[in-house]
Amino acid sequence: MKSIAIVCILLFAMAASADSPKPRQVGSADGQPVFEFELSNGRITAKFLSYGGIIRELHVPDKVGVKADVVLGFDDLLGYLAGHPYFGCITGRVSNRVAKGKFTVEGKEYTLATNNGPHSLHGGAKGLDKRVWKGEYVSDNGVKFTYRSPDGEEGYPGNLDISVTYYLTPANEWKIEYEAKADKATPVSLTQHAYFNLAGHESGDILGHELQLMAAKYTPADGTLIPTGEMRPVQGTPFDFTKAKPLGKDLSAAGGEPIGFDLNYIITPGRKWPALAAKLKDPKSGRTMEVYTTEPGIQLYTGNFLDGKNIGKGGAIYKQYGGVCLECQLFPDAVNHPEFMSPVLVPTKTYRQTTIYKFGAE
Numbered sequence: 001m002k003s004i005a006i007v008c009i010l011l012f013a014m015a016a017s018a019d020s021p022k023p024r025q026v027g028s029a030d031g032q033p034v035f036e037f038e039l040s041n042g043r044i045t046a047k048f049l050s051y052g053g054i055i056r057e058l059h060v061p062d063k064v065g066v067k068a069d070v071v072l073g074f075d076d077l078l079g080y081l082a083g084h085p086y087f088g089c090i091t092g093r094v095s096n097r098v099a100k101g102k103f104t105v106e107g108k109e110y111t112l113a114t115n116n117g118p119h120s121l122h123g124g125a126k127g128l129d130k131r132v133w134k135g136e137y138v139s140d141n142g143v144k145f146t147y148r149s150p151d152g153e154e155g156y157p158g159n160l161d162i163s164v165t166y167y168l169t170p171a172n173e174w175k176i177e178y179e180a181k182a183d184k185a186t187p188v189s190l191t192q193h194a195y196f197n198l199a200g201h202e203s204g205d206i207l208g209h210e211l212q213l214m215a216a217k218y219t220p221a222d223g224t225l226i227p228t229g230e231m232r233p234v235q236g237t238p239f240d241f242t243k244a245k246p247l248g249k250d251l252s253a254a255g256g257e258p259i260g261f262d263l264n265y266i267i268t269p270g271r272k273w274p275a276l277a278a279k280l281k282d283p284k285s286g287r288t289m290e291v292y293t294t295e296p297g298i299q300l301y302t303g304n305f306l307d308g309k310n311i312g313k314g315g316a317i318y319k320q321y322g323g324v325c326l327e328c329q330l331f332p333d334a335v336n337h338p339e340f341m342s343p344v345l346v347p348t349k350t351y352r353q354t355t356i357y358k359f360g361a362e
C-alpha cells in the first residue's frame with residue numbers, strides 16, 4: 001500500500017514538473033545569465049526577457065484569427081545589448097525626464113546620471129532597462145521579475161526592491177503589476193516602454209492607427225521636454241484625442257523636434273479601477289488595444305526618434321513612427337513639481353501600479 005502511494009506521489013511530481021515550463025537561457029549580460037520566458041493564454045502569446053523586463057514578442061489575432069507580432073524588438077539578446085530606444089522594457093527608477101538630473105528629497109539634494117542632454121531620462125545611463133532581473137514563472141499564467149536597485153544606483157537614494165509581474169489573462173489582457181519597497185525616501189515612477197504596431201511590428205508606420213485618450217488635459221513641456229508645470233485643456237489643440245482620430249491627422253500641427261507626439265496626458269479618473277485611459281485601433285486589421293491603469297499620467301510617444309537604424313526582428317527596419325508607446329506613469333519630472341502628484345516613496349509605504357493592455361479585434 002505504502003509503495004503504491006509513493007509511486008503515485010512520484011508520478012504526480014513528474015507530471016507537475018513536465019507541466020511547469022522552463023525558461024530558456026538566451027545569453028548573458030554583466031556576467032549573469034539572461035532567460036526568456038514564454039506565456040500563452042491559448043489565443044495570445046508573448047516572450048519576455050529577464051534583461052530589462054523586456055517584452056520581445058506579442059502575438060495577437062485579428063478579426064479572422066490571423067496573428068501578428070505587435071511589438072517592436074530584436075531577434076536576440078545581442079540586439080538589445082547593442083543599444084536601442086527602450087524597446088519593450090521597464091524604465092525607471094523614474095520614467096521620462098528628471099530636469100538636469102537633480103532633485104531634493106527630505107532636504108538633501110541628489111544628482112543623477114544624465115543621459116539626455118542635461119537631463120536624466122528613464123532612470124539614467126544604466127536604468128532598469130539595462131539590468132539583469134531575476135525571473136520566475138508564477139501561477140495564473142504569469143512571470144515575475146525582481147531586481148534590487150542598490151543605494152546610489154544612477155544617483156538615486158536607498159536600496160529599492162522592485163517586482164514586475166506580467167500575466168496573460170483569459171480576457172486577452174497583458175496585465176502588469178508593479179511593486180517596490182525602499183529603505184530611504186526615493187522617487188519611483190515605473191513604466192513599460194513597449195512600442196506597439198497593431199498591424200505587425202514590421203508593417204510600417206502607425207499613422208493610420210486611431211487613438212482615443214480619456215484625457216481632457218495635458219502637461220505642456222519646454223523644448224527639452226521638461227513640463228512647464230501647467231495643466232492645460234486639450235480642447236482646440238492638435239493634442240485633443242478625446243474623440244478617436246488617426247495618429248497622423250494632427251501630427252504635423254503637434255510640432256516638436258523631430259515632429260510628432262511626445263507628451264504626457266492627465267487621465268480623467270474613471271469610475272472603474274484601473275481606469276480606462278486609451279483605446280487604439282488599427283482599422284486595416286481590426287486589431288484593438290485598450291489601456292487601463294492606476295496611474296494618473298499616460299505618455300503618448302509616436303516613435304519620433306526612430307530613424308531606420310534599428311534592424312529588428314526578421315530584418316524589419318523600424319523607421320520614424322514605426323510604433324507607438326502608451327506609457328502609464330506619474331507625470332514627467334514630478335519630483336521637481338510640487339503641483340504634480342509626488343513620486344517620492346518612503347520606507348513605510350509600498351509603490352504599487354497595475355496597468356493592462358487588453359487586445360481585441362472588430
Ligand code: BGC
Pocket residue numbers: 085086096225262263299301305325327
Ligand atoms: C520619451 C521620449 C524619448 C523616448 C525614448 C519616451 O518615453 O517620451 O521623449 O525620446 O521615450 O525612446
